[in-house]
Amino acid sequence: GESVGLHLPTLSVQEGDNSIINCAYSNSASDYFIWYKQESGKGPQFIIDIRSNMDKRQGQRVTVLLNKTVKHLSLQIAATQPGDSAVYFCAENLTAGNKLTFGGGTRVLVKP
Amino acid sequence: DSGVTQTPKHLITATGQRVTLRCSPRSGDLSVYWYQQSLDQGLQFLIQYYNGEERAKGNILERFSAQQFPDLHSELNLSSLELGDSALYFCASSVAPAEGEAFFGQGTRLTVV
Numbered sequence: 001g002e003s004v005g006l007h008l009p010t011l012s013v014q015e016g017d018n019s020i021i022n023c024a025y026s027n028s029a030s031d032y033f034i035w036y037k038q039e040s041g042k043g044p045q046f047i048i049d050i051r052s053n054m055d056k057r058q059g060q061r062v063t064v065l066l067n068k069t070v071k072h073l074s075l076q077i078a079a080t081q082p083g084d085s086a087v088y089f090c091a092e093n094l095t096a097g098n099k100l101t102f103g104g105g106t107r108v109l110v111k112p
Numbered sequence: 113d114s115g116v117t118q119t120p121k122h123l124i125t126a127t128g129q130r131v132t133l134r135c136s137p138r139s140g141d142l143s144v145y146w147y148q149q150s151l152d153q154g155l156q157f158l159i160q161y162y163n164g165e166e167r168a169k170g171n172i173l174e175r176f177s178a179q180q181f182p183d184l185h186s187e188l189n190l191s192s193l194e195l196g197d198s199a200l201y202f203c204a205s206s207v208a209p210a211e212g213e214a215f216f217g218q219g220t221r222l223t224v225v
Contacts, residue, residue, distance in 0.1 A: 034213060043114065043202050043216030044155070089155060099168045100145070100214060102155035 008087060010107045019077040023090030023103045028071060030092035034100065035064060035075045038087045047075070047088075077108075085110045115139065116217035118203050124223045130191040133220045137184055137205030143167070144186040145206075145214055146178055150199035161186055193224045 013019045025033065031052040036044035050057045050064045050073075057064050063076040073090050087107050091100040115138035125131055137144050146158040157170035161180035172178075175193075180186045190197060200221055204214035 036216075041218075043116075043204075043218050045114070045216070046213035049213060091155075099157045099160055099170055101157060102147075104154045 008105050008107045010109060012109045012111060013080045013084075015082060015110050015112050016079055019075075019080045019084070019108055021075045021077075021088050021106045021108065023073040023075075023106075025071050025073060025090065025092040025103065026101070027092060027094055028068075030094050030101075032093040033064070033066060033073050034091045034093070035062075035073075036089045036091060036102075037084075038089065038105075040086075044089060080108070080110050082110050082112065084108060114215040114217060116203060116205050116215050118201075118217035118220050120220060121218065122221045122223075124225060125193060127193055127195060127224055129193050129224075130189065131193065131222065133188040133190070133201050133203075133222075135186045135188070135203030135205075135217060137186070137203075138215055141205035141207050141215070142184065143206045143208060143214075144180055144184070145204040146172075146186070146188050147202040147204065147216075148199050149202060149219070150196075155202070158188070190222070195224050198222055198224045 034049040035047040037047050038044045048059045048064050055066050061078045065074045087105045089105045090103045093100050117136040119134045142163045145160045148156045158172040159178050160168040164180050175191050178188045200219045202219045204216045206214045
């Protein structure tokens with residue numbers, strides 16, 4: 001698909017291992033963060049979000065960690081599966097600014 | 113299926129031409145966002161509308177314009193097209209202008225030749 005043509009950092013993971021994807025955000029005033037997954041030929045798909053008053057949030061097989069001190073966000077995927085192969089984007093939102101600003105993305109390749 | 117519909121899926125046009133991309137948001141969503149995804153710049157926010165009014169503007173060129181109609185569908189107009197405008201254009205929608213997740217459409221692949 002078109003999106004995988006991006007020149008992105010790539011994380012290769014063995015199936016069944018845990019994945020950690022990191023993201024540095026730019027605006028210290030951002031108060032809402034989202035992780036999106038983009039599969040080949042598709043639009044970004046919501047995975048999990050977190051507000052700035054939290055430092056950790058868990059979903060199904062995914063955990064997002066937020067470190068506001070160093071403006072860092074991470075996405076942990078437990079027991080990575082072939083279907084997790086995609087490009088992952090973090091996005092930050094300054095609620096008053098009404099727009100999502102996306103990071104550059106990380107490509108995850110799951111090896112069988 | 114996100115519920116956001118974008119048409120056309122693919123568009124090939126010549127430099128200097130004008131095109132219109134269309135987006136139908138999810139039922140009930142009042143806010144529409146447009147993003148450009150190109151090889152070297154990732155996802156770039158262009159513009160947002162909420163209930164028919166422009167709400168936020170990003171790095172949108174003057175050659176580009178958008179609007180949201182009373183039925184909440186939105187159109188992105190790209191004029192005087194250049195080769196560098198070739199990209200994926202995504203529309204997303206959400207219930208409120210700055211809350212919760214935005215649901216993305218499948219995108220329109222624009223190729224300018």
